[in-house]
Amino acid sequence: MINYFIKNSKFGSICISDNLTELCKFISKLKHVFYIVDENIYYKYNDIFNLKLNNSIIIKSGEQSKNIYIYNLIINKLVICKYYKKTNIVSIGGGVIGDLSGFVASTFYRGVKLIHIPTTLLSQVDSSIGGKNAVNSSYGKNLIGSYYHPNYIFICNDFLKSLSNYYYLMGLSEVLKSSVIFDRNFLKYLYLNYDNIINRKKYIIKYIVKKAVFLKLSVVKIDEKEDLLLRYKLNLGHTYAHSIEKYLNYTINHGEAVYYGMIFASILSINNLNYLDINYIRKLIFRLNPYICNNILRINISKISKNISFDKKKLDFSKTSFIIIKRIGSVNIKTLNLNQKKIKLSIRTSLSKLVNKV
Missing domain, CATH: 3.40.50.1970 (Rossmann fold)
Structure with a gap:
């Protein structure tokens, strides 16, 4: 049917x-x-x-x-x-x-x-x-x-x-991303229905898929090729994620890389986000992704930063654009110089958070 x-x-x-x-x-x-x-x-x-x-x-x-x-x-x-x-x-x-x-x-x-x-x-x-x-x-x-x-x-x-539990949970990273960018109530729904999501309740999966499809399609209809930079905001966490994937020679699942990328992005957003919001996002990430990859804890920060310089989402040749979380349900685009200390600091701090799951 x-x-x-x-x-x-x-x-x-x-x-x-x-x-x-x-x-x-x-x-x-x-x-x-x-x-x-x-x-x-x-x-x-x-x-x-x-x-x-x-x-x-x-x-x-x-x-x-x-x-x-x-x-x-x-x-x-x-x-x-x-x-x-x-x-x-x-x-x-x-x-x-x-x-x-x-x-x-x-x-x-x-x-x-x-x-x-x-x-x-x-x-x-x-x-x-x-x-x-x-x-x-x-x-x-x-x-x-x-x-x-x-x-x-x-x-x-x-x-x-x-789907294995791993691939199922990794797929939820893009659902979580969309809720952080556009819909605080959807994020709350994911948080409150965590157990049913993990247990793959049929009605929950149907709702999540339908909601995520609607969010993505509504953005694409307005800004198909990112000319208005609305669709560009869907790249939350992806600048970091793509760099991590390349560094690990694409042996890591994209969904898992997006989870890490969102943690890195939340650290980069620290001056904008209040403590409750950043804690809310991080807590849900750790609940949805229990498979912390050991390789991610040993990455070379300088090489990750270098990979970022080749990112396709650059809006300027010498600078890289990141999606900054203003608050849950609202994000901004921020352009940083590639050698800016903020990028390496966000990676270093995030790795510490991943080790301690805080």
């Missing part, structure tokens, strides 16, 4: 459903379909989607697959298997698969139809929505990319049942 449907010709129609029945009905009607599939998903759902050697490609999970080499492999297979302008690219997987598939769809024959089937919580509430597609460069994350919106996004709660 379809629980929620948003029809929007420009940004893609979004369908939120409890099961795969409606999705399979829709996919079965499509012609010239090529699937780009996460390896973990392929072996669970290959029969449902009728995946074959000549109509799909299996991609290894993780950020390390999001590169020009893998992009070329996909393009070459499309050509070899005689796909053309009327192709429907269908991505089945998490954020990496969605980003990669979107970039392929936007460039193959200068653009073919794109359908996202996000299978992780993080991709359902964030990365599948908004039309951002990219692969990584050796210099940094998402430096090569495009804006290209999918024709359809099918969000199915069934996929979340098989």
